Amino acid sequence: MPGLARGGLAGDTARWRHYTLAPAVAVYLALTALPIANLLVMSVHDIRWEQGVAQWAFAGAKHFAELPRDQLFRDGLANTALFAVCAVSAELVLGFLLALFTSRVVRGRLFYRTAFLLPILIPGIVIGAIWKLAYNPDFGVINQLLGLAGLPGKDWLGEKTLAFASIVVVDIWHWTPFVFLLLLAGLESLPQDVYEAAKIDGASAWQELRYVTAPMMIPTIAVTAVFRLIVSFKVFDEVYLLTGGGPGTATEVVSFTIYRRFFTEDRIGYGSAISVVVLFLLTLVIVLALAALRRRRDAA
């Protein structure tokens, strides 16, 4: 029967789709779902080692209940949120300005593009060394320049009030090129006929930016912002290499807290609990951001 034949064919196609998806699903399970499941299991256990063998003891929600009393976790979370907002905001503004500048340059565009991208090509460990030397209060280049201008030097990483800002500056220097790259791609893909129409209507450069470029760039800016927020929430290497979270907890960030609790102190269960909470918060940020984007798209 034709109907049955069609149904059979449709069934075969559906099954075939499942079969072809299976390897990807297996890889996903092995690389993503299983480690997260393992993290969840560890977060509700105390794990100790005796005679070379791991001893697991169920701890329920004990580790999660401990989190609000943990000063490193509290300060780390607050600093991370502040860090993400400050760094990403500055990177978006600078990245957008650089992209705008580069998109309007006719000669030497390749040179500018390459020059602006350089910081992102440098490995994290080298960035740590560069900035540790630059910030050195005794012989760092920043204090030397201040000295030439007749200004007193600062202990950029040693003073509580300056250390956090100094870390943010390093992140801006490191990640603005990435933002620049995405926004430049966005700018270059904007339809040119809209600009031609604006020109015919006699729009000034500012009006063109305000009423043409900016609105059309919002989806790209939003996606870039979400991506950078996620990555900046995971900041670790700058803090590890430059301040170790100090002075006090001035530059403590949550990834560094996880590292300390999990690895340095060997508190696998508790470290996993912090990781689970951070994972949840990050997922929440992504879901809210995507929902906002979808609402905006629907409204448009």
Next chain:
Amino acid sequence: MAPGTIRPRARRWTGVGVAAVALALASGAAAAQKVAPINVVINQSPWFGGFSKVVEAYEKETGNKVNLDVNPFAGSAEKQRSSVRAREGQVDLLVMNSTWLAEFYHGGFLVPLNDIDPGFKLDPQVINYDDTAYWDPKTKTNNSRTGVVYGVPINGNIAVLYYRADLYEQAGLKAPTTWEELLANARKLHNPPNVYGIVVRGARSASDISYDWMPYLHSHNGAIFKDEKNGDFTVTLNSPEGKKALDVYLELAKTAGPPNPGSYGQAQVIQALVTGKAAHATPVIAAWSQMDDATKSAVVGKMNVVVLPHGPGGQPAPTLGHFIGAIPKNIPRERQVAALAFLKWFQTYDAQLKYAQAGQPPIRKDVYAADFGKKPEFRWMKAMVDSAPYPRMMYTVPEGAQIVAVLELRLNQAVIGERTSTDALNTAAAEIYEIMRKAGYKTGRLPDLK
């Protein structure tokens, strides 16, 4: 066959036979010494340069191969931890700092050295670093009487007082024996920003300020716990002795130190010494090799070291920051044998002489007594001999890393002015008490300091 032709041939065959036997014997002897290559995980400490020179000598002398996997301090502990917890470890020789020894002993990851070679024993000349090469699994203590040998000391690192001998001579000062004398001398030499009276290791890290302050605590007759060796883990950190110890430390840091003493880790302290910016500091002896190195130091021939000062009624108490070389259970027998071959060689007089000549603290008493120690460039050795009766372990429980994390934060907060000494000690004591209570130790705590 003519007789004349037989005899030379016979001699030739006899010669070949003798050569073959000799070759067989020689190769047999070589085979007895030849062992499998070993992997050693080690940290990039100030003493690493000296250790790597000794390893080169071992490879040259024996033909055996040693692969050194060099890591940052905390990374070294993590790598060793991962290896001993695997089904089969990658690391054959664990170079363990005193701060993570307890975790590895309590975790049961190590093999007694007599299980590899029943005839092995520590050379009597090897210094006993608070029994830390021995472990008694029944009582879970480092005890040379009841335990068995699990390791060989690799580095006898302890803190000593570094001071600018040239500035002392100009100012007519003598080396301090108490913290109060050190404070007076440091204030006298304090001439910022050119020279700071003292640079303390006040940063917060895996182990900076807690290691730096511990000699102050112990030499004021204070301690983290009431009687750790006998199982009484009542927290006594916030005792009046503890407060005196922290107050003198803060006074030194704030009245004779750089503007932000809370940001100086070990590397920055050593840098302040070699650039001539610190008149005093108390880093480990392993940093000495940089002081007289003209390629790194602006104070060649100007530094000296003495045993650490002490508090009123106390005695010097340098904290052990030494390293023990031990062999994990979870590696094949041939690699255990190879790792032990290295340790046997390492504890010999000749090897330790090379180690000392490379500027690193040897682990043998007789090397400290050697003639070359009288040369000016080995003037650091007297401080080590003088310190020998006093070293103390920071802690002996596997929760040590958590305790250190608490101390690092609270002491650093006191140094940067976020907390008073009383508040810092009370808070740290309460947190350490919680750690010990949760881990099931017999514990308690003193009432809060007022």
